[in-house]
Amino acid sequence: MFEESITVLVFLLIFLGFGLWLQDTFLNVSARMLDVHQSVPVLMLGLAVIVTLIPGKFDLSVSGVATLTTFAVVGLTVKNELPFPVAVGAAVAVGLGVGLINGVLVEYLNVNAFIATLGTGAICTGLAAVYSNGAYLGATPGTPDMPTWFRNFGTFVNKPPVAIVWVMIVLAVVGAFFVVDRFRPAAWSKTRWLVAKSAMFVSVILVLQFVTLLSTWVAQVSWMLLMLLLVALTMAVLLQYTTFGRQLQAIGSNRSAAALAGVRVRRQVVKSFVLGGFLAALAGISIAASQGSASPDVASAFLLPAFAAAFLSTVVFSDGRFTVGGTIIGGVFVVWVGIGLIVGGLPSTWTNVINGGVLIGAVSLSTAVRRRRT
Amino acid sequence: MQDPGSHTLEVDGLRKSFGSNEVLKGINLTIRSGEFIGLMGPNGAGKSTLIKILAGVYQASSGQIRLGGRTLTSLGDTEDVAFIHQDLGLVDALTIAENFALGNPPQRLFGPILNKRAERTSAARALGLVGLDLSVDTLLSDLTPGQKTLVAVARAMDRGARILIVDEATSTLPPRDAQGVILSLAAAAAAGATVVMVTHKLSEILEATSRVLVILDGEMVRDAPTHGLDRAALVEMLMQHESDPHNLDDASHQTRDPVLELRGVHFEDLGPIDLTLNAGEVIGISGLPGSGLHDIALLVNGTLKPHKGEVVESRPRLTRALVPPHRESQGGFGELSIRENMALSALGRWRRLSRVLKPRREELDCARVASELSIKPASIDTTFDILSGGNKQKVIFGRALLLNPDVFVLCEPTRGVDVGTRSEIYRLIRELARGGAAVLVASSDAEDLFSVCDRVALVADGRLQQLRPVSELSTSELELMV
Ligand SMILES: Nc1ncnc2c1ncn2[C@@H]1O[C@H](COP(=O)(O)OP(=O)(O)OP(=O)(O)O)[C@@H](O)[C@H]1O
Ligand SMILES: [Mg+2]
Numbered sequence: 001m002f003e004e005s006i007t008v009l010v011f012l013l014i015f016l017g018f019g020l021w022l023q024d025t026f027l028n029v030s031a032r033m034l035d036v037h038q039s040v041p042v043l044m045l046g047l048a049v050i051v052t053l054i055p056g057k058f059d060l061s062v063s064g065v066a067t068l069t070t071f072a073v074v075g076l077t078v079k080n081e082l083p084f085p086v087a088v089g090a091a092v093a094v095g096l097g098v099g100l101i102n103g104v105l106v107e108y109l110n111v112n113a114f115i116a117t118l119g120t121g122a123i124c125t126g127l128a129a130v131y132s133n134g135a136y137l138g139a140t141p142g143t144p145d146m147p148t149w150f151r152n153f154g155t156f157v158n159k160p161p162v163a164i165v166w167v168m169i170v171l172a173v174v175g176a177f178f179v180v181d182r183f184r185p186a187a188w189s190k191t192r193w194l195v196a197k198s199a200m201f202v203s204v205i206l207v208l209q210f211v212t213l214l215s216t217w218v219a220q221v222s223w224m225l226l227m228l229l230l231v232a233l234t235m236a237v238l239l240q241y242t243t244f245g246r247q248l249q250a251i252g253s254n255r256s257a258a259a260l261a262g263v264r265v266r267r268q269v270v271k272s273f274v275l276g277g278f279l280a281a282l283a284g285i286s287i288a289a290s291q292g293s294a295s296p297d298v299a300s301a302f303l304l305p306a307f308a309a310a311f312l313s314t315v316v317f318s319d320g321r322f323t324v325g326g327t328i329i330g331g332v333f334v335v336w337v338g339i340g341l342i343v344g345g346l347p348s349t350w351t352n353v354i355n356g357g358v359l360i361g362a363v364s365l366s367t368a369v370r371r372r373r374t
Numbered sequence: 375m376q377d378p379g380s381h382t383l384e385v386d387g388l389r390k391s392f393g394s395n396e397v398l399k400g401i402n403l404t405i406r407s408g409e410f411i412g413l414m415g416p417n418g419a420g421k422s423t424l425i426k427i428l429a430g431v432y433q434a435s436s437g438q439i440r441l442g443g444r445t446l447t448s449l450g451d452t453e454d455v456a457f458i459h460q461d462l463g464l465v466d467a468l469t470i471a472e473n474f475a476l477g478n479p480p481q482r483l484f485g486p487i488l489n490k491r492a493e494r495t496s497a498a499r500a501l502g503l504v505g506l507d508l509s510v511d512t513l514l515s516d517l518t519p520g521q522k523t524l525v526a527v528a529r530a531m532d533r534g535a536r537i538l539i540v541d542e543a544t545s546t547l548p549p550r551d552a553q554g555v556i557l558s559l560a561a562a563a564a565a566g567a568t569v570v571m572v573t574h575k576l577s578e579i580l581e582a583t584s585r586v587l588v589i590l591d592g593e594m595v596r597d598a599p600t601h602g603l604d605r606a607a608l609v610e611m612l613m614q615h616e617s618d619p620h621n622l623d624d625a626s627h628q629t630r631d632p633v634l635e636l637r638g639v640h641f642e643d644l645g646p647i648d649l650t651l652n653a654g655e656v657i658g659i660s661g662l663p664g665s666g667l668h669d670i671a672l673l674v675n676g677t678l679k680p681h682k683g684e685v686v687e688s689r690p691r692l693t694r695a696l697v698p699p700h701r702e703s704q705g706g707f708g709e710l711s712i713r714e715n716m717a718l719s720a721l722g723r724w725r726r727l728s729r730v731l732k733p734r735r736e737e738l739d740c741a742r743v744a745s746e747l748s749i750k751p752a753s754i755d756t757t758f759d760i761l762s763g764g765n766k767q768k769v770i771f772g773r774a775l776l777l778n779p780d781v782f783v784l785c786e787p788t789r790g791v792d793v794g795t796r797s798e799i800y801r802l803i804r805e806l807a808r809g810g811a812a813v814l815v816a817s818s819d820a821e822d823l824f825s826v827c828d829r830v831a832l833v834a835d836g837r838l839q840q841l842r843p844v845s846e847l848s849t850s851e852l853e854l855m856v
Pocket of ligand 2: 421422423542762763764
């Protein structure tokens with residue numbers, strides 16, 4: 001249990017350190033939640049890449065897909081003056097289609113996943129540029145714009161009813177309550193574990209509520225964050241508690257053994273690419289909603305942070321597996337560490353240096369802790 | 375040539391814990407030159423852990439290791455000691471001589487020019503020691519598994535090892551190859567080397583060793599000279615209830631409907647193969663490595679598709695489960711838990727209409743099968759990787775049990791499992807047949823054939839010989855067959 005939580009503990013200490021150092025400029029709930037709100041596309045792409053990382057494949061096309069789908073949503077409404085639902089439908093279709101092509105290339109034509117998805121990603125980014133003549137696309141006076149509800153959905157100031165957020169959080173906590181059973185020490189009896197576990201959950205929740213004022217954070221959850229939460233919960237269930245998810249894990253662990261155990265390996269991997277493409281399209285739609293326009297290469301800078309979040313998930317409450325919760329937590333903390341330093345006076349051009357440093361630091365720390373135990 | 379006392383291996387109060395799990399609870403040992411030690415004990419007793427500590431793979435929590443009076447942290451870096459694990463550490467793409475040269479300080483003519491000739495003569499001499507009549511230029515990939523093991527032994531001797539420590543090197547070998555390995559180890563011991571061998575095969579202990587050590591639950595419970603022991607005494611030492619392999623309930627074969635048929639099947643060098651599996655019957659096939667024994671099993675399972683001929687299923691959507699022949703590479707998922715490993719093939723059992731699995735039911739079912747197979751450690755959330763060899767085998771067997779298919783295809787079902795579990799697996803296989811499943815056992819272990827099978831046949835020269843009822847065969851006939 002300790003090895004699996006060490007990175008999270010370090011994250012919390014860093015957060016605390018920033019709080020003590022920068023006081024209210026950092027410990028500003030609304031500003032910190034705004035950071036997370038703005039990272040929704042990155043986190044969504046992080047979820048998109050873990051779906052294929054679990055069966056052991058890299059999908060580098062997700063940022064290209066996100067760029068292309070942003071242009072599809074914005075361009076088809078603004079430039080081609082199509083009804084908005086058609087534009088969104090086209091964006092989703094692009095995501096699914098590119099995912100399918102990736103899957104077929106990798107599984108049936110045996111192209112290395114790195115190369116195949118590097119190629120399809122480049123094609124997507126390129127098509128977006130061709131479509132827009134390499135220029136910015138957005139509503140101008142006289143052209144139709146995306147519907148107001150969609151723009152509201154993308155802005156931080158519009159909040160969903162708090163009750164809905166609470167329901168989702170309760171669901172996530174209940175889920176986590178069962179998931180941690182994996183870490184029960186073999187020597188502990190069921191009742192002892194149940195008591196310890198409940199005590200731990202209650203104390204964590206109490207600390208969250210009274211020390212960090214959980215409810216003020218919850219009140220800042222925007223519509224887009226709510227959507228991310230919903231997608232994350234669905235994905236967590238999908239990856240842990242369905243045949244598809246279990247089979248993906250098995251494929252990633254030992255492909256030939258999975259085939260011998262009756263898993264239809266190729267099919268499932270293709271499906272995972274399709275799902276990854278779908279999530280990348282959701283990321284693109286989120287970009288369109290929050291920015292209200294599409295600029296060239298808009299998502300390409302998100303690729304590395306998305307992979308960083310995905311790989312951080314292997315050391316956040318995890319024994320080396322890619323997890324949904326870890327991707328979100330890891331991704332958010334990377335953002336906060338970066339922001340903390342910037343608030344503290346570091347020029348914002350340092351963001352990538354910090355991202356890279358956090359990734360390497362967190363993964364090597366937790367590997368070192370785990371190594372020491374044998 | 376050397377003072378025999380200088381190679382006495384002493385182990386004193388050796389303890390090892392993984393987290394809160396104490397695996398070795400104070401092991402004491404003294405082994406003198408020329409002894410051939412058989413190390414036995416149930417799956418998960420701690421045999422491999424002891425050997426890995428000696429080899430320096432793990433660090434002991436406390437205790438001492440002494441070689442010839444010197445205290446060492448491990449024997450791993452000592453030239454006098456060689457370890458032969460199941461994974462032999464040989465490279466398939468290289469020749470025997472090149473494999474010998476790997477890891478040795480290069481013999482040089484002058485400058486950077488290697489003295490290939492010296493390497494080859496010393497390799498040839500070592501091959502002679504283990505009785506292998508092969509050119510040193512043979513590629514490793516052209517050897518049988520048994521020959522590879524012998525090459526590993528020869529390499530250890532070539533490096534001047536005086537102590538050979540062998541962990542289940544024979545469990546994956548067909549009997550004749552295993553015999554060869556045991557004989558050359560015995561010869562090495564007779565020539566003054568010390569041999570420590572882990573095995574689950576009683577016959578190997580009786581045939582070759584001079585002393586038997588038994589580990590139970592991390593404690594050395596018995597230490598006795600082999601001389602004067604027999605099979606029954608060994609079984610008793612292992613404290614397992616003895617199985618009576620011959621009480622097959624022949625009366626209970628009510629239904630014998632054909633379930634699956636191979637008709638004139640050809641695959642690579644195999645064929646034509648005709649084979650019918652019936653509900654409620656256990657069919658055993660055996661053969662030498664390279665005979666295509668496991669290919670037939672994979673054809674039955676549908677993993678391999680015949681080049682010619684057909685596989686006829688008696689009903690649509692016939693379910694089949696496979697225990698694959700190579701546990702490490704084809705069987706398990708190292709990073710996943712016991713539960714996830716066992717549940718994989720049978721996930722459909724716990725699927726709701728919404729397609730989300732019922733985790734509690736899954737957990738209960740997996741825990742039940744795990745305890746039926748007495749998998750250790752008992753927690754099904756344990757990672758597969760850290761299980762002992764025999765327990766890995768049980769988990770993979772458990773996966774097939776959970777699926778509960780119409781046809782079981784079991785390759786080497788008892789490879790590396792201890793005496794007690796072996797009889798438990800036999801009992802389970804009989805029960806499967808009684809429950810109406812068709813079972814195919816493809817094994818190179820004669821005991822598997824005469825303990826559970828109704829009819830058996832040999833694969834030779836690409837053909838499957840006539841199936842014969844086991845009751846008509848004597849044990850010696852069966853052992854000759856294999
Ligand atoms: N790295 C590890 N971490 C935790 N537990 C371990 C580790 N390695 C082994 N164990 C545990 O130690 C026990 C002894 O394992 P070991 O491999 O020594 O058994 P063994 O006697 O060789 O059994 P077998 O006959 O099945 O090979 C097992 O219960 C196993 O799960
Ligand atoms: Mg072992």
